[in-house]
Amino acid sequence: MTKVDKTKRFSEVFLFLLLSCTFQGTHCELVLSPTGHTVVNAEVGRNVTLAVSFSGATDPVVAWFMKDVPVITWTFGSSPIIDGKKTNVLRLEPNGSLTFVNVSLEFSSNYTFEITKAGLKQVSTTFTLNVFEIIQNVTLRSEPDLVIEGTDRFMLEYSMSQGVVQQQTWFYNGREIQTNSNNSKDKSLVILRPTRSDTGQYSVFLTNPFGSVTTYMNVTVLYGPEDPKIQARPAQPFYVSGDSLLLSCLGEGSPKPSIEWIFGGQNISRSAILNLTNVKTGQGGDYTCMLLNELTKNQSQISFTLDVYERPSENPLCSVQSVNNNVDLQYHCQWSGGTPQARLFFPELDNSKSGLGNLSLTVNASENLDGRTFMCLTEHPIEKNKCNITASSPLKFLPTVQTTVNFAGKIVVSIHCVSEASPSAVVLWSRGSEAVTNGTTHQISSDTTQLQIRDYNVSNFLLQNYTCTCKNPLGGQRREIQLRGPSISNSNLFPNQDGTILTLTWEVPPYSVVTGFDIQMKGPDLQSKNRYDAQSKGKSNGFQTIQWKPGSARSADIFDLNPKLTYRFQVIPKALRTDGEPSEVHRIGPGNTNTNRFNSS
Ligand SMILES: *[C@@H]1O[C@H](CO)[C@@H](O)[C@H](O)[C@H]1NC(C)=O
Ligand SMILES: *[C@@H]1O[C@H](CO)[C@@H](O)[C@H](O)[C@H]1NC(C)=O
Ligand SMILES: *[C@@H]1O[C@H](CO)[C@@H](O)[C@H](O)[C@H]1NC(C)=O
Ligand SMILES: *[C@@H]1O[C@H](CO)[C@@H](O)[C@H](O)[C@H]1NC(C)=O
Ligand SMILES: *[C@@H]1O[C@H](CO)[C@@H](O)[C@H](O)[C@H]1NC(C)=O
Ligand SMILES: *[C@@H]1O[C@H](CO)[C@@H](O)[C@H](O)[C@H]1NC(C)=O
Ligand SMILES: *[C@@H]1O[C@H](CO)[C@@H](O)[C@H](O)[C@H]1NC(C)=O
Ligand SMILES: *[C@@H]1O[C@H](CO)[C@@H](O)[C@H](O)[C@H]1NC(C)=O
Ligand SMILES: *[C@@H]1O[C@H](CO)[C@@H](O)[C@H](O)[C@H]1NC(C)=O
Ligand SMILES: *[C@@H]1O[C@H](CO)[C@@H](O)[C@H](O)[C@H]1NC(C)=O
Ligand SMILES: *[C@@H]1O[C@H](CO)[C@@H](O)[C@H](O)[C@H]1NC(C)=O
């Protein structure tokens, strides 16, 4: 209030009301000059006078109207009659002017001054009194509080603790906004269909003749989240277990959207960049980024599929086996493990079939498959690989025979028929013309390659020939085994340099059933080093058993020989108590050194 120019505080307007008469006639009339209404501005609480002045006319009747209601009537010479409710404020000056003491807002109005003189034409003039209050404490608010892009409208409205506004002007970023009845009503400004470009500083400039106030408000038009994106760095079609990468989630919005990463139904991070180091296959999958405008609660989301791959740990394996009673071949390819599973093909076998981690193809065995190599192609995103497999019919083979004695004292003959084949061959056994069945005398190993025959009596082994047939789907090989009694095919004697030690060696024909050997000597007694305590046994033809060797032995050492004496040696093959034909007799002694060619019987 104190800032208001003091010259304005007390407003007076002078009007001259002239009573002019024509001097030459009797005709007079009242003249008010200037005519028309006059505008008076006043600050609340001040004194203001609507001033009129007249002279010449005597005893006129004077009246003041507030709008159309008389508030003062006065006949010259008498006391003025003032509207009872307004006597505190209204005062009629002696010269007819109307003074408002301590004027208040409700006195803003039009006032008409009317002067009447009997016989003369009534004259009047009108004042407009505007009472103003200083504008104070203006605030701006928006309706609604949050201005969101795409909504119908928002409104800015000012309010103040006091004041009378004569004029309001709205500004956006310092530029005046053209207002009209459509966007501005009373104390407000309306913005229709706000967009983000309506964000900025708004202000309203309020004025009256006694002051002006500018009030500012920053308005942010909220939008988003929109245009969400996920970027992976480095960008790759897939990642290998152990790789590291960054996933960034981006999205536009005001305010900047908040971020929530969701993986496997769990919230895993609220930072815009997801730092994935040393990823494992279990971390592969869909990563969803939820963007949220914290103010508008609008949401948007985007997902990224992370592929984390791992090579199978081993190398691919190819194999072939026989199926359907040894009739068909099943080719097999396997490269298991890894993420994802490798895709497997046997392109030359059947291009239309593939497997994941595992592939089996069954085909009819036919001759053209024998010895043919098939390649299995194995495709994994990290590595392509392959393996080869060749099926082949059983190759020619030689059966082997081993003889042992079991705990029950039975001779056990094991015949092995092993033929190289792919898939490995199944062995069928027969004795004479009869198939051998698994039982107590004959026992076939679970892989069928070995037949064990058990008997006390060696002659029983020799009654029938055995045959083994090795078969796979591509063919078979058949062998006949004629077991023989204990026998020795070839033998030799090797003395040492000075003739005190010698080594006897011998061989056994294949398929001969032998459980041990008696080493026999004829000649002077030896020292005990030859370690056979049954020296008294086996004396025949003057030969004496000096050592016993097991069926697997093919040599014997004889010690403490006297080089000056003559000895004779022979080896007797044995099947338990059954003796076979003795070996030839080897002689050693003076006259016949270093040779066994000159042996004698
Ligand atoms: C207004 O008029 C009243 C009565 O004459 C007087 O007492 C008062 O001081 C005046 N006020 C001002 C501000 O001039
Ligand atoms: C009428 O009287 C008032 C108060 O006395 C005064 O302020 C004003 O100047 C007068 N008007 C004229 C025209 O003399
Ligand atoms: C002026 O009028 C107001 C009410 O209109 C009143 O409260 C105030 O006391 C008055 N002031 C004087 C000085 O009379
Ligand atoms: C005063 O009169 C003018 C012109 O006749 C009119 O426009 C205005 O509204 C009136 N003011 C009041 C407060 O009645
Ligand atoms: C106007 O605002 C000022 C400061 O904020 C405060 O002290 C004063 O009381 C307010 N006036 C009214 C009439 O509310
Ligand atoms: C107000 O809006 C109506 C309807 O849109 C239009 O016809 C009119 O011209 C507008 N008035 C102004 C002053 O712009
Ligand atoms: C409003 O925005 C203007 C211009 O951008 C800035 O200078 C001012 O500090 C802001 N005011 C508020 C209260 O944020
Ligand atoms: C996970 O995030 C979503 C989206 O931001 C949210 O709605 C949910 O409440 C969060 N859950 C937990 C357990 O924090
Ligand atoms: C990611 O995390 C690893 C290990 O915690 C850290 O060494 C690396 O600097 C991080 N990278 C970024 C871009 O934050
Ligand atoms: C598989 O056999 C093909 C020809 O048949 C040969 O080129 C390739 O080197 C073999 N691969 C392997 C792993 O033995
Ligand atoms: C024969 O019998 C033995 C013992 O009962 C068994 O271990 C073996 O697997 C059988 N052989 C075959 C080919 O069935």
Ligand SMILES: *[C@@H]1O[C@H](CO)[C@@H](O)[C@H](O)[C@H]1NC(C)=O
């Ligand atoms: C066993 O086979 C041989 C030779 O093939 C043959 O001479 C012999 O007669 C056969 N023995 C038996 C008992 O069939």
